[in-house]
Amino acid sequence: MSRPTDVTAFTRSLERWVMLQKAVLENFKNIDSQVRSSDRLDLIIHTRLAFNHMIKTLKAFDDWLQDPFISSNIPRDLLLDVWDTTLKMMELLIELDIRHTSQVKNLIEEASREGRLNPILSQLKDIGGWREDRRGESGSMSI
Incomplete structure (x- = not known):
C-alpha cells in the first residue's frame, strides 16, 4: 500500500508531465506558420522533431498502460x-x-x-x- 507522500510525489510528477506536454503542444502550434513558410530542410527537421516527440509520448503511454498501479486504477x-x-x-x-x-x-x-x-x-x-x-x-x- 502506498503512503500518502508516495502518492503526492507521483501526482506531482504527473502534473509536471501534463505541463510539459501542454508547453510542447503550444510551441508546435506557435511555430506552425513559420514552418509552413520555411524551406524543405526546415520542414524535414521540424517534422522529425514532431515525430520524435510523438514516439516519446507513445512509448510513455505504452509504459503507462503496462504499469499495474495505473492499469488497476484506470476506469x-x-x-x-x-x-x-x-x-x-x-x-x-x-x-x-x-x-x-x-x-x-x-x-x-x-x-x-x-x-x-x-x-x-x-x-x-x-x-x-x-x-x-x-x-x-x-x-x-x-x-
Missing part, C-alpha cells in the same frame, strides 16, 4: 477513450503513410523516366549503397 471509460483516440491516430498515420509512399513512388518513377534523379544518389543505388526500408524493400540510402 473502463478512460481506457475506452484511449482506445478510440488511438484508433483514430493509427488510421490517420496509416493513411498518411499510404498517401505519402504512393506519391513518392510515383514521383521517383516519373523523375527516373525523365532522367531527373540525382545522379550521385542514382549511382549509389546502382552500386548497392541502399538499405532495406521499413517495408522490407530497397529504397532508403545508407552511406
